[in-house]
Amino acid sequence: MNLNVKFMISDIPTVLSALPVTLELTFASLFFAILLAVLFGVCILKKIPVLKQFVIGLNTFIKGVPLIVQLLFCYYALPYVLRAFDGVLGYTYDPKHPSYFGFAVVAFAFNYGAYMTDVVVSSYRAVDKGQLEAAYSVGMSTFQAMWRIVIPQAVVISLPNLSNYFMWLLKATSLASVVNVFELLATARASTAVNYAILEGYLVAAGIYWAVCILAEQILKRINKKMNRYQKTVSAV
């Protein structure tokens, strides 16, 4: 087994330069996933007729289908959608430069949004009903009670689950390399095109993913600990 170690070391900066794209993809997907999850969660929690059933059906289907199929589906289907919007509100469809990054974000957002909907619903329900009543009893409006009392608690409850999904998402963004997004893995592959040191390129990518994951895990652990500092006093009573 003869690894081209020299190339591996020289390849690290090249692959690292694509790390921002991976992180961007992760955070953009996470943002829209949470947005969708909250939207879906409200539909389920408020028991909005038709929409609730639709959301539950959609989520069940999304969870049962491989992510790569969804990515490819968005990759092929979204250009048609964009073409339909050609000329609407000054938007011009440019078939020569499709936004592969955007397509991947849509796929990730729907996939992880479906999973996070459960987190949103369960953490909202986990907040004690008495909290809302107590907020009302001191004269808060519904919005105030939600914004100041219920939602902060629900966020704390949902954090461990959300950080889990964040880690999954971070690793899942590597799949976007299949649909023409130049993130970490695709860059690692492209960087080996000169000397066919394919394995070395992938090993470098794996090392960076590993390091980033360990780092992210530690950071999330800190955040979780910090957010839970109020919980302890409650449980101690």
Next chain:
Amino acid sequence: MWRGHELFISSLPVLVEYIPATLFYFLVPTVISLVLGAWICRVRVGKKNALYWLVSLFVSFFRGTPGLVQIYIVFFGLPKIFEPFGININRWDAGIFYVIATCCNFSSFVSEAFRGAYEAIDKDQIEAGYSIGYSRWQCFRHVIAPLTMQIALPNLKNLEIDLLKGTAIAYVIGVVDVMGRADKIIAQHRGYGQIWILLAAAILYFLINVVIELVFNSLTRHYSRHERGIA
């Protein structure tokens, strides 16, 4: 979109023929990983010796890197490992590489599910087992394994569903399963109807997942059949 549904109808039976292949790439890693995962779990709850750190490193690597990267590394790396011994495995079926990579990945996750469950079980139960004269094997077989299984099952179900969905990415190294075949059909029909073929594949994956879900639900009922008496 035009005449696309015809492509959907014509590709569906072709893809159905590859369901056994997908199930193969699902079941073989499942069986191997359950055994390997249980062993890893045993090492990781035991003494902190060299083996413990080695196994922990293994688990950390396979949990900390994307499955896709692992598949590539095994696909390109394994032939290089075998090369010095004069064994050429470049002609091996891509599926074998996929199974090896997935076993490493999946057993890491399974071991963590087992470990979490093992740490959650009441240790008095094990002592109670020894106190009535169980041997170590009997204690494992009649006390530890059922209790761990009962707690680990919901986690395991999610992992198994992820594993099935993960088989879809095997097509990137040329494995022909449902997704691999769908990719070939897409290649044959350059430039049109891809959405309908993917939709057909999506529906098949969804149906397999429904079956897995049902199997696990009945397993959960089986393992918690004693709960009612206590509650």
